[in-house]
Amino acid sequence: MTLAASEFGALGVAMLIPLLPLSGAGLVGLLGPRARRSASHWPVILGVGGAMLCSLVLLGAVQGIAADDPAQFANSYKICSWITHSWIAPANRLSFDINFRIDPLTAIMLTMVCTVSLLTLLCSRDDMRGHLRRGGRRRPERGYERFFALMSLFVFSMCTLVLAGNFLLLYLGFEAVGLCSYLLIGFHYQRPAAAAAAKKAFLVNRIGDFGFALGILFIYLWLSPHVQTNEDPLDYQVAFRYITADALSQRQCTIIALLLLCGAVGKSAQLPLQVWLPDAAEAPPPVSALIHSVTTAAAGIYMVVRCGPIFAASPTAMAVVASIGAITALFAATIALAQYDIRRILAYSTISQLGYMFLGVGVFAADSAIFHLFTHAFFKPLLLLAAGSMTSAMGGITDVRQFGGLRRVLPVTSATFVIGALALAGFPLLSGFFSEGEIVRAGFAAHPILGLIGLATGALTAFYAFRMVFLALGGRERIPQGIQRHQAGKWMAASLVLLAAGAIGAGYVGVTFEDGGLAGFIKPHGPFHEFLEPVVVPLAGTAVPPQRGADQSVVPQLGGYGDYTLTCVSGALSMIGIALAYLLYARRRGWGEAVRNAAPQVCRLLHDGYCIDEVNDTLVVRPLRRTAALLHGMDRFIVDGVVRTVSMVPRAIGLALRKLQTGSLQGYGVTMAGGLVLIVLIVWLAG
Amino acid sequence: MSLINAYLLVGAILFAVGMVGFLSRRNLIMMFLSTEIMLQGVILNLVGFGLKHGQLAGQAFAMFLVVTAAVEAGLALGLVLLLFRRQKTLDVEAWQTLHG
Numbered sequence A: 001m002t003l004a005a006s007e008f009g010a011l012g013v014a015m016l017i018p019l020l021p022l023s024g025a026g027l028v029g030l031l032g033p034r035a036r037r038s039a040s041h042w043p044v045i046l047g048v049g050g051a052m053l054c055s056l057v058l059l060g061a062v063q064g065i066a067a068d069d070p071a072q073f074a075n076s077y078k079i080c081s082w083i084t085h086s087w088i089a090p091a092n093r094l095s096f097d098i099n100f101r102i103d104p105l106t107a108i109m110l111t112m113v114c115t116v117s118l119l120t121l122l123c124s125r126d127d128m129r130g131h132l133r134r135g136g137r138r139r140p141e142r143g144y145e146r147f148f149a150l151m152s153l154f155v156f157s158m159c160t161l162v163l164a165g166n167f168l169l170l171y172l173g174f175e176a177v178g179l180c181s182y183l184l185i186g187f188h189y190q191r192p193a194a195a196a197a198a199k200k201a202f203l204v205n206r207i208g209d210f211g212f213a214l215g216i217l218f219i220y221l222w223l224s225p226h227v228q229t230n231e232d233p234l235d236y237q238v239a240f241r242y243i244t245a246d247a248l249s250q251r252q253c254t255i256i257a258l259l260l261l262c263g264a265v266g267k268s269a270q271l272p273l274q275v276w277l278p279d280a281a282e283a284p285p286p287v288s289a290l291i292h293s294v295t296t297a298a299a300g301i302y303m304v305v306r307c308g309p310i311f312a313a314s315p316t317a318m319a320v321v322a323s324i325g326a327i328t329a330l331f332a333a334t335i336a337l338a339q340y341d342i343r344r345i346l347a348y349s350t351i352s353q354l355g356y357m358f359l360g361v362g363v364f365a366a367d368s369a370i371f372h373l374f375t376h377a378f379f380k381p382l383l384l385l386a387a388g389s390m391t392s393a394m395g396g397i398t399d400v401r402q403f404g405g406l407r408r409v410l411p412v413t414s415a416t417f418v419i420g421a422l423a424l425a426g427f428p429l430l431s432g433f434f435s436e437g438e439i440v441r442a443g444f445a446a447h448p449i450l451g452l453i454g455l456a457t458g459a460l461t462a463f464y465a466f467r468m469v470f471l472a473l474g475g476r477e478r479i480p481q482g483i484q485r486h487q488a489g490k491w492m493a494a495s496l497v498l499l500a501a502g503a504i505g506a507g508y509v510g511v512t513f514e515d516g517g518l519a520g521f522i523k524p525h526g527p528f529h530e531f532l533e534p535v536v537v538p539l540a541g542t543a544v545p546p547q548r549g550a551d552q553s554v555v556p557q558l559g560g561y562g563d564y565t566l567t568c569v570s571g572a573l574s575m576i577g578i579a580l581a582y583l584l585y586a587r588r589r590g591w592g593e594a595v596r597n598a599a600p601q602v603c604r605l606l607h608d609g610y611c612i613d614e615v616n617d618t619l620v621v622r623p624l625r626r627t628a629a630l631l632h633g634m635d636r637f638i639v640d641g642v643v644r645t646v647s648m649v650p651r652a653i654g655l656a657l658r659k660l661q662t663g664s665l666q667g668y669g670v671t672m673a674g675g676l677v678l679i680v681l682i683v684w685l686a687g
Numbered sequence B: 001m002s003l004i005n006a007y008l009l010v011g012a013i014l015f016a017v018g019m020v021g022f023l024s025r026r027n028l029i030m031m032f033l034s035t036e037i038m039l040q041g042v043i044l045n046l047v048g049f050g051l052k053h054g055q056l057a058g059q060a061f062a063m064f065l066v067v068t069a070a071v072e073a074g075l076a077l078g079l080v081l082l083l084f085r086r087q088k089t090l091d092v093e094a095w096q097t098l099h100g
Helices: A003-029 A041-066 A070-074 A104-127 A146-162 A169-183 A192-225 A237-246 A250-267 A276-282 A285-293 A296-306 A308-312 A314-336 A340-361 A366-393 A412-425 A429-448 A447-472 A490-510 A526-540 A555-559 A563-587 A589-598 A598-608 A612-660 A665-686 B001-024 B026-055 B057-087
Strands: A077-085 A096-101 A511-518 A522-524
Touching: A003 A041, A003 A096, A003 A146, A041 A104, A041 A146, A096 A169, A096 A340, A104 A146, A104 A285, A104 A296, A104 A366, A104 A490, A104 A526, A146 A169, A146 A285, A146 A296, A169 A192, A169 A250, A169 A276, A169 A285, A169 A296, A192 A237, A192 A250, A192 A276, A237 A308, A250 A296, A250 A308, A250 A314, A276 A285, A276 A340, A285 A340, A285 A366, A296 A308, A296 A340, A296 A366, A296 A511, A308 A314, A314 A340, A314 A429, A314 A447, A314 A598, A314 B001, A340 A366, A340 A429, A340 A447, A366 A412, A366 A429, A366 A490, A366 A526, A412 A429, A412 A447, A412 A490, A412 A563, A429 A447, A429 A490, A429 A522, A429 A563, A447 A563, A490 A511, A563 A598, A589 A598, A665 B001, B026 B057
Parallel strands: none
Antiparallel strands: A077 A096, A511 A522
């Protein structure tokens, strides 16, 4: 097989990946309500399944190319022209293309997106059906076909975003993902809370995307003078080449990177734009599972990693990324400690884990960040879907304090939930342990404070994850009256088990088995990282990492691959967290209450998420509303006043002139004759 | 006095007669007939000027106008009929209520 043929094949397969879900969405969206509504899941599952197979093929193809020529990855494959010879792209300049960039990062992201989406969709086949009626079959919920069409569109948007080969297409994908999250969070739009949550998610994302759009415009503006006439400054390949070659000043790179970061912060729910994700818990569980793992939240991380060369060119921007990540990780983990709504605990946990990933990207460990994204994409959907199943078993109650003894009612769900929580907590030898450990190590290598925050967050994560587990599953069995006991459906159970297998095993693609490593045979930095190396490592080499602390000589030893102290410490902290949660919430249920009563103000503050919503309301929402009211008044009295005054003039003239309209026909005749005489006189005198 | 002046004089007389008729009569049909006479005066002017310039355009235009006048006469008489039905009189004074 020649290289050209393999390239062509890879491109064809890559084109199928977004197209299959799109056609699924189109089919269900157009035909769904009319034909076979209860089978709406089939076209979508088949479409996404096909996309998953294609992504696996692409993964293989990319691996094949990788061996031959790593430089091959710099290629973007043009699909077709997009905007040509319009006012945006004048004829003397180039046109904008739809092109795909296919490299290891793309391949891994696509595989992850399609696999997890497929499992989630399998799960939603059961999840989106009403409860078992007496003697009847489980009926599809209202909007069943809408749900599947939108989910498919969601997958399509994310695949487009990942495959995009230029910033314009990336922006399109970003917006499409935002739109789909809006539509899906507001799926139960009859519920005011869901409608409000959808609006909030959309608006907060818009704020981020505004910055992102500005960043893209600056790239265009500042790179245009440097590029040649037939090059598109918005193409990744071109933009990154010129930026790596120092076409832009440090300051320009920092501005662009920070603006791009705005978009990532909005999508990935980092401080200060994290407010939408906890509210998005109103969405149906499968939607949350996608938003939290492989679509909306992953989009921000992916974008920062993809734009790595721009960020790497600016140490300031990298430091900002790392600090935002670290602060968000710790901040969200502390909030999760005091939440009672199981969905909100998981939402804050997602924010915290995304903070981890930002921390990883910010300390030049983008491969570890993507690795964490990868492991997180298994255990977080697992936790969310299992939580959804528990909630529906409890008849819609989401408060963990009212849960209890669910391990006997829902054995499969509970077992997989515990596995997910263990992975989240970073329990040794589960997937989360490896990826979190790597980020903590990278954090220590950059700055001890970042590493310590990582460790502290790890311990807190273990604690709140198991606080949730013990409250929900332990204790006496408590099911509300009138709710029929029901197991998870077969489809749901199957996907939960598969996700749990992923949560256990996904970490092992990122480690090497070798004698003398941790536990005798495991070493970090495995095939996953090697695969990503062509994309991520040149990025790390382009700029100097941020200045390390004074204890430079100590830190690298602690963070080196040969030393496992740090790994052992993080594993031990995770187990301590779990043990503490056991002590407070399982062994003596009262002790947890006692801790809460000891510091009620702190708990209150944490429960309200540091009152960020209230602060936003006071600082942003209310002033904006007041400005809007003022502007409305100005529009009404000043602008409308001017318009009304102008419109008075013709009316006044009419009022005066209507007296001439006497109604006598001959009167008009006389006037006309007089006019005629006048004209004749003028012509005569003038002639 | 050349031939053209004769055309123009007859046209002017027709126009003046029509105008006087329009201003002095009260009957709607008579007023309408007066406007027709004014129109004929104008058409005669066209023919006269066509003769002066030695072109057929004036006459061709006059033919068109005659046809148009016939059509317009049909329309106007229909309108007059409707007005008569409404007020049971042809007196133009009856429509003086249509003032501004």
